[in-house]
Amino acid sequence: MSVDWSAFVEVIKAHQKFVLTSHIRPDCDALGSELGMAGVLEALGKDVVIVNGHSTPPNLAFIDPTQRIRTIGEDIQLADLEDREVLMVLDTSAWAQLGPMGDVLKATSAKKIILDHHVSSDDLGAESFKNTKAEATGRLVLEAAEQLSVELTPEIATPLFAAVATDTGWYRFASAGSGTYRLAAKLIDAGASPPEIYGELYEQETLGRCRLRGVILSRLETELDGRLVHTYVLKEDFDKCGAVPQDTEDAINLSLAISGTKFAFILVEQKTGGFKLSFRSRCALDCSKVAEHFGGGGHKAAAGAFIDEPFKIAQSAVLVHVRSLL
DSSP states (O other), X not given: OOOOHHHHHHHHHHOOEEEEEOOSSOOHHHHHHHHHHHHHHHHTTOEEEEEESSOOOGGGGGXXXXXXXXXXXXXXXXXXXXXXXXXXXXXXXXXXXXXXXXXXXXXXXXXXXXXXXXXXXXXXXXXXXXXXXXXXXXHHHHHHHHHTTOOOOHHHHHHHHHHHHHHTTTTTSTTOOHHHHHHHHHHHHTTOOHHHXXXXXXXXXXXXXXHHXXXXXXXXXXXXXXXXXXXXXXXXXXHHHTOOGGGGTTGGGGGGGXXXXXXXXXXXXXXXXXXXEEEEESSSSOHHHHHHHTTXXXXXXXXXXXXXXXXXXXXXXXXXXXXXXX
């Protein structure tokens, strides 16, 4: 699926006041795409606010140096968004991923549009601009800038580089092709600094995060002759390690370093109950299909979901389903 850029450009040109949002537990592609798009729209003289359902994780705060991203119900309210003409959802097409911003989407009279690269999709009552072959939503924001004839600046290029770099595992995932490197070159030429971005992303570890990674690794179990690897985090682990929930982000990728791993998943207990599920695949088994079974979604190689059950029941449910498919 490719984006109908002419229709997208028409929407942008016809409106002045925008609110941008993305998924809960925002990652770099979500935040970077929002900030990049805000820069693009503001270059056209548009009035833009960014509002998410969850606050920016501390380890990703560098991406928003002016702290312009707001959190609904904390430093901005629904009433503050009544003047917005367009609500743009970036990097998700799922109700469950919008969290508190889902209520905003349902209540607003603004035109609703989606810019996303995920396969899984709900009917959000919005005009959808999707390319499921794009390696990151950050790519789509760059393409939007080109379609709108907006010149890239360091303020636009930096978050977009972080978006694409993280969603491709720093360009090592199969989704990163030659076009990804050409995209990166454009962003570097516009002012993005890979050494600085890498340093902020991967060389700012906290002791709590390192300790939690140790717990996650200590609980790794293998099945099916090593093809399946799984682990888990309980909510009491965060206090014991001095960690925060965001410290589990991408932790499941550590399992892919184990020789013979074809499919992996992690269960992360949430403070309010239930478990966040993250899946990774190096085989024909499609993560997005597995996630959809549990009400989630994502991509073939990486996806996520949520299961509202106690640990033993949740773990058993996921294992039974995945075993039947491998």
